[in-house]
Amino acid sequence: MLNDLEKKRYSRQIRLFGEDGQAKLKKAGAFIAGAGGLGSVISIYMAAAGFGKIRIVDCDSVELSNLNRQVLHWSDDVGRSKARSAKDTLEGINPEIEVEALEETISKENIDQLLSGCSLIMDAMDNFSTRYILNKAALQKKIPLFHGAICGYQGQATTVIPGKTACLRCTFPRAPPVTTFPALGSTCGVIGSIQVTEAVKYVLGFGGLLENRLMLWDGLSCSMDEVACMRNPGCQDCSALIGDANYKQEMSK
Amino acid sequence: MKIAMPDGSRKEMTVSVARIDEILKELNINPVEVVVAKNGKIVPEEETASCADELKIVRIVHGG
Numbered sequence: 474m475l476n477d478l479e480k481k482r483y484s485r486q487i488r489l490f491g492e493d494g495q496a497k498l499k500k501a502g503a504f505i506a507g508a509g510g511l512g513s514v515i516s517i518y519m520a521a522a523g524f525g526k527i528r529i530v531d532c533d534s535v536e537l538s539n540l541n542r543q544v545l546h547w548s549d550d551v552g553r554s555k556a557r558s559a560k561d562t563l564e565g566i567n568p569e570i571e572v573e574a575l576e577e578t579i580s581k582e583n584i585d586q587l588l589s590g591c592s593l594i595m596d597a598m599d600n601f602s603t604r605y606i607l608n609k610a611a612l613q614k615k616i617p618l619f620h621g622a623i624c625g626y627q628g629q630a631t632t633v634i635p636g637k638t639a640c641l642r643c644t645f646p647r648a649p650p651v652t653t654f655p656a657l658g659s660t661c662g663v664i665g666s667i668q669v670t671e672a673v674k675y676v677l678g679f680g681g682l683l684e685n686r687l688m689l690w691d692g693l694s695c696s697m698d699e700v701a702c703m704r705n706p707g708c709q710d711c712s713a714l715i716g717d718a719n720y721k722q723e724m725s726k
Numbered sequence: 727m728k729i730a731m732p733d734g735s736r737k738e739m740t741v742s743v744a745r746i747d748e749i750l751k752e753l754n755i756n757p758v759e760v761v762v763a764k765n766g767k768i769v770p771e772e773e774t775a776s777c778a779d780e781l782k783i784v785r786i787v788h789g790g
Contacts, residue, residue, distance in 0.1 A: 510789070599788065599789050622788050624788065627787050650759065656789055
């Protein structure tokens with residue numbers, strides 16, 4: 474149920490998907506992996522939209538060179554933990570929601586605990602080795618993973634629904650080399666916004682998702698394109714689940 | 727074979743049939759940095775492509 478303040482705060486969204494839809498967002502728990510460029514956009518829009526619980530994780534501190542794109546953090550936050558800075562900003566945007574901000578490095582060892590109570594995984598990482606940890610956790614817990622990544626003017630996004638779509642490893646079998654990537658804040662804005670829109674539609678249960686579709690954004694030509702992704706039967710992350718009866722049933726739908 | 731390159735340019739390659747990894751090698755592209763879509767679908771690099779196919783080579787971005 475929404476209180477009167479919430480009804481007023483979310484009135485423009487309630488016009489879109491009703492109080493029932495808004496209540497669904499309120500019940501949703503989102504895990505946001507990273508409080509950098511993508512994590513800033515994702516967390517700000519999720520907080521403003523009224524996702525009831527947001528857990529955001531980042532192990533770094535704010536640096537001056539982050540501020541061109543990491544809009545969660547302001548000049549006065551330089552030197553502070555990104556997690557603390559994120560919590561302050563998000564609670565300022567929406568005090569009606571629960572924000573947990575953790576200074577942790579995501580690992581195979583702690584991912585189960587970090588995801589406890591969350592029903593969505595928002596990928597705002599800057600490397601594929603951690604993304605593969607998120608991918609495996611999503612498959613094991615059968616919760617969606619909303620992937621996004623950027624470099625300069627370019628970005629990509631896809632939505633992984635365990636049991637239904639190609640997983641992240643099916644689409645990207647090997648991690649690309651880690652480099653210091655150029656980053657434009659507005660590219661994070663495009664891709665992070667798409668990820669949040671996907672999460673909203675998933676929670677509400679309507680609209681078409683980026684299922685088995687890799688969306689490609691090119692800011693230089695201002696164009697979007699997409700290519701189809703397919704499950705890889707030999708995928709090292711998701712093929713082990715094929716023996717799972719529920720998974721087989723889902724895949725046959 | 728028509729090929730859309732990662733930088734948006736287009737190339738035409740005259741081969742009857744070739745594996746994707748061979749095509750990438752010919753184009754001097756590191757396979758770890760890209761995914762390749764054949765006729766709109768991402769395919770593994772062991773897959774072959776023929777002259778009638780259209781390839782799109784997508785550079786994977788990893789930043790956040």
